[in-house]
Amino acid sequence: MRFWLLVACWFLPLWVQAATITAEFDRNPVAVGDPVVVRFSAAGVVGGEPDFTPLSKDFEIQGRSQSNSFSMINGVSSVQTVWELTLFPRITGNVPLPPIAFGADQSQPLVLQVLDQPPPNTNAGASAATDIFVELSAEPQQPYVQQQTIITQRLLHLAPLQPQASLTHPSIEAGKGNIQQLGKTRNTTLMRDGRNYQVIERRYALYPQQSGDLVLGRTTFEGSLATGQSQFDPFGVAGQRVRRFSEPFTLQIQTQPAAYTGKYWLPAKSISLNAHWDTPPDKLKAGEPVGLTLAIVADGLAAEQLPKLELKIPAAIKAYTDQPEFRNENNAQGIVGVRQEKWVLVAPYNGDYALPDIQLDWWNSTTGKQETATINAATLRVSGGAAAPAGQVTPPPPQTEAQPATPSPAPSAKPQQVVADSLMPSTWSTNKQIIVALLLLWVVLTTAWLLWQWKHRKSAPVSAKPTNVALPQQRNAKTALQALATACKNNQPQAAHDALVNWIDVGLNLRPALIARLREQANPVLQAEIDALGVALYGRGDSAWRGEGLWQAVKTFQPSAAQTPAKPAGLAELYPQG
Known part of the structure; x- marks a missing residue:
């Protein structure tokens, strides 16, 4: 009992002594995004645990530690408690640090000056913090509506970085548009102001949807500088925590030029039209289908922005088309969009049929001029069947003059319109019997043609040599591979393309x-x-x-076993896996 009374008397001065609490920053001023350490020191025993909740309004608390010390000098004992907090300021300006309650005791208030950019300082730690920043740039900076703009995001740093870091994607803060990343993050170097920076770079394709100002908000880097491994850090993740923001970026979006006269607004670096026939158009057989593939290839536009091509089919030819296929191929330079349309044409009788040219107006964003992409006109020469019966009119060659009874078309009239006008009677009352006879003849000829087609297909041998007609959809992976092997062996690119798409669908189960x-x-x-x-x-x-190389490559292809899980929108790992 005497011992415990002695101990109580020894510590009694500490219990009755009111705690004196001081607060101080490790540095002031500080740049927004940089950490600052605030230290609370209590000399004596405090009245309770501290409440740091008021700090959350203007600061983000990232770290907290507490230490205690006891000393006795000349018979006088003292106790000291220190709390250290790592804070990230949320705003700029003179940010107040409110008093913190420790039970009945309180710390004194402080004011922290937070700058937009790191302040110039000769201190080594502050200097390292100023050697890292984030920036955004755009090319062009004044694009037209729907024109592809390449946004480049760069993180420049001199000091090495720890792998555990993140950099948010750019987002549209004001205005309307679509933005998507191009390719993967790449690492490079850049000499600026005589300093050789390490650069982490990403590129994005931006498509503005309305004129006026389009503002990209701040992007945020958060990570740690690699300051060397400590003996208390066996995993090597310690380092100076830093956070940096890019400045908001504003683009001036222009409206469509008044001089543009095209039907569709298509601003691009280049646009080309391509046509592929399964069989040369001058070697067609009557009654046999022929495949025609039309494609628009646009450098600087997504496939979904490309319009349907206007194919004028002669009146005597049957034509069928399927849903278009869209493909987008992207790289660091931008997106190349491809819209592909497949047609099947059938000419029932011998003759020459004029297929007019196909034109598509577009705006060259490089030269600032309107241009026209063209697929040249073609003449379909059909043989091997019956001649057109009486009353069946085939389109005349382009050089043939219109009949006197038919008004001359305007210079811009299409060949199909000329044919249609020539078939119209001048007076209904005088040609009623002719029209009725033509209708009856058409019904008879159509029925006869359908019967002939049915008998022809029924009697066709199973081992007939395959042609480049569009392949039917096979729902069996083995059958799809056999079709691909046949197309590659016969060096038929269109058939190989169709079989490859079918195999991707039923063999690899990729959707789309x-x-x-x-x-x-x-x-x-x-x-x-x-x-x-x-x-x-x-x-x-x-x-x-030559299809042998494609077939060998497909046979040795090994599909990936798993899909990479999607990352949360707006935040991406700075160092991608793989």
């Missing part, structure tokens, strides 16, 4: 079934063969396509 989806998972050999097939289809090369 696009060759671009396969190319993302393919190895370099298969990617090169897919590109060679595209060159052959769109007529960019002069050499004949």
